[in-house]
Amino acid sequence: xxxxxxxxxxxxGPKAVTLQRxxxxxxxxxxxxxxxxxxxxxxxxxxxxxxxxxxxxGAFAEFIGASxxxxxxxxxxxxxxxxxxxxxxxxxxxxxxxxxxxxSFGPVVxxxxxxxxxxxxxxxxxxxxxxxxxxxxxxxxxxSVVHWGGxxxxxxxxxxxxxxxxxxxxxxxxxxxxxxYDGKRVGTIGAIGGFSFQGVPxxxxxxxxxxxxxxxxxxxxxxxxxxxxxxxxxxGLMDRLQDPAHRRLAPYGFGLNFRPHPLGAAIAQVQLxxxxxxxxxxxxxxxxxxxxxxxxxxxxxxxxxxxxxxxGWYSGLQARYRPEDLGGxxxxxxxxxxxxxGVNVRAGAYSDAFGPVVGARHIPYHLxxxxxxxxxxxxxxxGPLWEGYEGYAPGDYPQTRQALSRxxxxxxxxxxxxxxxxxxxxxxxxxxxxYRSLL
Amino acid sequence: xxxxxxxxxxxxGPKAVTLQRxxxxxxxxxxxxxxxxxxxxxxxxxxxxxxxxxxxxGAFAEFIGASxxxxxxxxxxxxxxxxxxxxxxxxxxxxxxxxxxxxSFGPVVxxxxxxxxxxxxxxxxxxxxxxxxxxxxxxxxxxSVVHWGGxxxxxxxxxxxxxxxxxxxxxxxxxxxxxxYDGKRVGTIGAIGGFSFQGVPxxxxxxxxxxxxxxxxxxxxxxxxxxxxxxxxxxGLMDRLQDPAHRRLAPYGFGLNFRPHPLGAAIAQVQLxxxxxxxxxxxxxxxxxxxxxxxxxxxxxxxxxxxxxxxGWYSGLQARYRPEDLGGxxxxxxxxxxxxxGVNVRAGAYSDAFGPVVGARHIPYHLxxxxxxxxxxxxxxxGPLWEGYEGYAPGDYPQTRQALSRxxxxxxxxxxxxxxxxxxxxxxxxxxxxYRSLL
Numbered sequence: 001x002x003x004x005x006x007x008x009x010x011x012x013g014p015k016a017v018t019l020q021r022x023x024x025x026x027x028x029x030x031x032x033x034x035x036x037x038x039x040x041x042x043x044x045x046x047x048x049x050x051x052x053x054x055x056x057x058g059a060f061a062e063f064i065g066a067s068x069x070x071x072x073x074x075x076x077x078x079x080x081x082x083x084x085x086x087x088x089x090x091x092x093x094x095x096x097x098x099x100x101x102x103x104s105f106g107p108v109v110x111x112x113x114x115x116x117x118x119x120x121x122x123x124x125x126x127x128x129x130x131x132x133x134x135x136x137x138x139x140x141x142x143x144s145v146v147h148w149g150g151x152x153x154x155x156x157x158x159x160x161x162x163x164x165x166x167x168x169x170x171x172x173x174x175x176x177x178x179x180x181y182d183g184k185r186v187g188t189i190g191a192i193g194g195f196s197f198q199g200v201p202x203x204x205x206x207x208x209x210x211x212x213x214x215x216x217x218x219x220x221x222x223x224x225x226x227x228x229x230x231x232x233x234x235x236g237l238m239d240r241l242q243d244p245a246h247r248r249l250a251p252y253g254f255g256l257n258f259r260p261h262p263l264g265a266a267i268a269q270v271q272l273x274x275x276x277x278x279x280x281x282x283x284x285x286x287x288x289x290x291x292x293x294x295x296x297x298x299x300x301x302x303x304x305x306x307x308x309x310x311x312g313w314y315s316g317l318q319a320r321y322r323p324e325d326l327g328g329x330x331x332x333x334x335x336x337x338x339x340x341x342g343v344n345v346r347a348g349a350y351s352d353a354f355g356p357v358v359g360a361r362h363i364p365y366h367l368x369x370x371x372x373x374x375x376x377x378x379x380x381x382x383g384p385l386w387e388g389y390e391g392y393a394p395g396d397y398p399q400t401r402q403a404l405s406r407x408x409x410x411x412x413x414x415x416x417x418x419x420x421x422x423x424x425x426x427x428x429x430x431x432x433x434x435y436r437s438l439l
Numbered sequence: 440x441x442x443x444x445x446x447x448x449x450x451x452g453p454k455a456v457t458l459q460r461x462x463x464x465x466x467x468x469x470x471x472x473x474x475x476x477x478x479x480x481x482x483x484x485x486x487x488x489x490x491x492x493x494x495x496x497g498a499f500a501e502f503i504g505a506s507x508x509x510x511x512x513x514x515x516x517x518x519x520x521x522x523x524x525x526x527x528x529x530x531x532x533x534x535x536x537x538x539x540x541x542x543s544f545g546p547v548v549x550x551x552x553x554x555x556x557x558x559x560x561x562x563x564x565x566x567x568x569x570x571x572x573x574x575x576x577x578x579x580x581x582x583s584v585v586h587w588g589g590x591x592x593x594x595x596x597x598x599x600x601x602x603x604x605x606x607x608x609x610x611x612x613x614x615x616x617x618x619x620y621d622g623k624r625v626g627t628i629g630a631i632g633g634f635s636f637q638g639v640p641x642x643x644x645x646x647x648x649x650x651x652x653x654x655x656x657x658x659x660x661x662x663x664x665x666x667x668x669x670x671x672x673x674x675g676l677m678d679r680l681q682d683p684a685h686r687r688l689a690p691y692g693f694g695l696n697f698r699p700h701p702l703g704a705a706i707a708q709v710q711l712x713x714x715x716x717x718x719x720x721x722x723x724x725x726x727x728x729x730x731x732x733x734x735x736x737x738x739x740x741x742x743x744x745x746x747x748x749x750x751g752w753y754s755g756l757q758a759r760y761r762p763e764d765l766g767g768x769x770x771x772x773x774x775x776x777x778x779x780x781g782v783n784v785r786a787g788a789y790s791d792a793f794g795p796v797v798g799a800r801h802i803p804y805h806l807x808x809x810x811x812x813x814x815x816x817x818x819x820x821x822g823p824l825w826e827g828y829e830g831y832a833p834g835d836y837p838q839t840r841q842a843l844s845r846x847x848x849x850x851x852x853x854x855x856x857x858x859x860x861x862x863x864x865x866x867x868x869x870x871x872x873x874y875r876s877l878l
Contacts, residue, residue, distance in 0.1 A: 379528065
């Protein structure tokens with residue numbers, strides 16, 4: 001189908017998208033307001049890990065089929081507790097994709113260990129299974145994979161490498177609540193998984209309560225170490241510890257507190273009850289948009305590994321820009337033209353909040369100064385990124401830099417208005433057919 | 440004044456306290472419900488450290504006269520960030536009172552350092568300034584003091600020792616919002632201070648929002664390190680960093696996230712506006728009760744250092760039991776007799792939730808297994824309490840054990856009902872005059 005009107009909106013033509021609103025999904029519901037109001041009125045805003053925390057944990061464990069789930073105050077702390085549970089400590093290395101959000105591997109440094117970056121697969125922007133094995137050393141304590149944007153890492157080859165080397169896998173599932181691979185939900189495939197529940201329902205994490213998070217695992221020992229690490233003062237803590245070495249830490253555990261705010265947990269609980277429906281609707285939208293994009297020049301829809309079932313979705317629907325189809329049109333210009341048509345496509349992830357730093361808009365972490373050059377974390381020349389730390393050279397991850405230079409993000413809609421997807425596709429078509437007017 | 444009726448309630452006599460309710464303070468207010476409802480309705484439940492977080496920080500800094508305040512998700516994390524800001528790391532020692540709440544020194548271990556316990560002053564249950572100097576070694580990186588229960592440590596001698604040795608002081612002010620020493624508010628006397636805002640207003644921390652906390656400091660460098668440690672993704676983060684070494688960590692800082700839940704911050708903000716009034720009322724109550732206790736055998740009211748102005752109050756109003764006045768009546772029996780009279784006096788702090796563990800109800804930390812015997816924090820024989828860690832012997836802190844064996848806690852009222860203090864004092868008198876019937 002050819003586009004109806006050739007004059008680009010950027011050059012004064014009519015917009016492809018004429019709908020005032022693209023999504024009719026009601027993200028914040030009256031039930032959330034009601035729950036929170038009742039809790040504040042009843043003074044029910046602080047727990048020792050019981051009541052709302054346990055209810056949320058039970059419902060989430062059931063949702064993803066995990067044996068154990070522990071609620072925490074945010075997603076970062078769920079990963080922190082997970083790395084700790086796996087025994088990551090001073091002298092260790094953790095393999096982590098060079099592109100993600102910093103909080104995904106930040107805790108590794110706080111445990112005295114080093115992140116070792118790994119290339120991403122340019123088709124998916126997810127950790128490249130083939131590169132993982134090249135990064136393994138005798139110090140590798142864990143392999144950390146991130147199901148970025150709700151798409152699912154290629155867990156088959158990843159687990160094969162990990163199991164062959166006897167190295168546990170930690171899954172950062174902060175964008176992928178309910179996604180699966182070969183029939184197993186993410187967060188239950190590796191040894192342990194962390195989920196962020198941050199943000200505002202609808203535009204936050206797939207399950208969100210402002211600030212909140214969840215650790216999931218099938219492994220009793222890891223579950224107990226998560227409780228010991230950040231749940232001092234939790235009601236019944238000691239009753240949950242079976243390992244004699246853990247019970248020896250009675251009555252407090254190690255002495256920190258990661259519990260979530262009960263009001264955040266309550267909002268997340270209401271949203272969790274709707275996440276299956278939200279996932280189904282989003283998947284229908286993603287399929288419709290991606291099918292439509294297949295025959296439009298300039299863009300490759302997101303690749304999905306054969307056994308993967310993406311879900312959740314956060315940070316936008318990834319796609320790959322193909323400037324070679326459009327006479328080398330710069331990616332920024334392409335995005336501006338689409339935005340003028342009413343299609344909110346952006347060039348990459350998380351960049352706008354921080355601006356350009358080292359000459360690239362989407363910074364692979366090997367280029368970020370503390371990691372490229374090291375830093376004195378504890379002062380006085382101490383910490384995992386100081387003594388003997390070699391850092392990285394700019395050219396160390398060519399595949400990742402190339403992939404990020406092509407990354408696009410389209411909005412994720414949940415319940416598109418009638419005609420919304422068609423109008424968006426019309427925008428992509430218009431720009432693809434009329435790109436010459438922008439060269 | 441002799442007690443009116445000699446027969447103890449524990450033995451079937453009438454109760455000294457006949458009021459149905461002792462305190463008429465309305466802790467949770469309609470304004471809290473209103474604020475929270477509006478925020479949830481507006482989807483205003485997640486920030487990048489702006490809006491409610493900054494408002495709360497500004498109001499709190501003004502309240503205590505601090506140059507800088509940073510809101511966090513709980514009090515533990517404020518202390519964690521504070522220890523980090525001071526440069527506490529592997530190989531360091533931090534002097535800390537042997538009696539407190541574990542989260543006060545827990546973060547020291549997570550930074551790879553060792554807590555070194557210090558005796559408490561039996562008159563106040565607060566760190567003993569005279570013992571601090573004996574614990575200093577070349578490895579001492581910080582001295583950590585806790586204004587337990589709202590009473591104020593003897594900051595004059597403490598700062599004298601600290602300054603003489605060039606060691607910074609960190610104040611745990613989680614129970615003492617608004618307390619002062621020699622006219623300076625706690626949290627601004629040492630180098631940096633942490634405040635918990637945990638719990639339900641009225642029975643939680645003096646300022647509380649469910650879960651929340653605040654770091655305060657007068658030192659720009661420490662403020663910047665707090666931001667770097669746990670505020671990745673905070674809006675305008677880099678604009679707040681002046682130190683070139685800190686600016687080099689653009690754009691993310693170190694990669695963790697400690698921000699508070701906005702709904703918790705909002706409740707705390709409403710309560711902060713009332714904390715001056717709450718402090719004045721509680722101080723009037725404490726003075727009235729303590730004056731009345733002065734001439735009653737069996738109990739010594741809480742000692743207050745000459746330059747200290749306690750405030751906030753949490754975990755009860757401390758007092759010292761004197762069994763020698765009451766024929767050696769066991770402390771437990773004394774408490775039960777008071778409780779039967781309607782005076783809710785308990786034997787110590789935080790013990791009920793955990794029960795007896797090592798034969799004592801109030802456990803000095805040198806007796807708690809991970810600290811007395813060490814533990815392998817990171818697995819594989821690593822961590823600050825493993826290699827070369829000597830631990831503690833049960834008899835190491837005789838002064839603290841003796842003090843805790845006498846500790847009592849009475850309730851803190853804010854706005855006592857007419858006659859409430861008199862009825863409570865009548866209960867103390869009855870038990871003191873009739874203790875023989877319990878021997």
